[in-house]
Amino acid sequence: MMTMIDPEYLAFDIDGVIADTMQLFIDILRDHYQIDSVRYEDITAYRLDQCLDLDEKVLEGALKQILNGGYQVTLKAIPGAGSVLRRIGKTTGRILMVTARSEPGPLDDWMSNLLDGQYSSAKIVATGSHEHKTEILLAHGVRWFVEDRPETCELIKAAGIEPILFRQPWNRESMDFLHVESWLELQQKIVFP
Numbered sequence: 001m002m003t004m005i006d007p008e009y010l011a012f013d014i015d016g017v018i019a020d021t022m023q024l025f026i027d028i029l030r031d032h033y034q035i036d037s038v039r040y041e042d043i044t045a046y047r048l049d050q051c052l053d054l055d056e057k058v059l060e061g062a063l064k065q066i067l068n069g070g071y072q073v074t075l076k077a078i079p080g081a082g083s084v085l086r087r088i089g090k091t092t093g094r095i096l097m098v099t100a101r102s103e104p105g106p107l108d109d110w111m112s113n114l115l116d117g118q119y120s121s122a123k124i125v126a127t128g129s130h131e132h133k134t135e136i137l138l139a140h141g142v143r144w145f146v147e148d149r150p151e152t153c154e155l156i157k158a159a160g161i162e163p164i165l166f167r168q169p170w171n172r173e174s175m176d177f178l179h180v181e182s183w184l185e186l187q188q189k190i191v192f193p
């Protein structure tokens, strides 16, 4: 059966779905730590310490930079994310994003650029943990949530929300959920009014 998503009840994770955070991580490694051995396809687990052989201090330093915004390189959007989100903003008046970061930090300005005129429709909720996403989604009446972390998909599915796994090298093993390979594919499943 074809999935048809009502954009009024759709929400999004940010890192790995809207923001190409893993590419940012790779760029920070190269630019700030002179490490150019990590490829995107090498990131086969959400936990970076489980799939990459990196010094603990380097890993922690780079992750801290991602959260604080202390980097020279540019965080890119995943192709298509901006146009689909702006279209959702235009048609529903609300773009809901729920991140496990404890604060949006640099994402706020970044999102304002990406969403352009639709930024006023945006709401970013920073839960501080993966486990708290479910209650936020339920409180906002969300029925579909686009997410790249399989464990979070499990949690929200158990709460009756339909996870849409955004395919990435670190979630190839998870076949149990609805999934999309791209924003183009996601857009085709959304029924715009």
Ligand SMILES: [Mg+2]
Pocket (backbone or CB within 6 Å): 013, 014, 015, 016, 017, 147, 148, 149
């Ligand atoms: Mg994510």
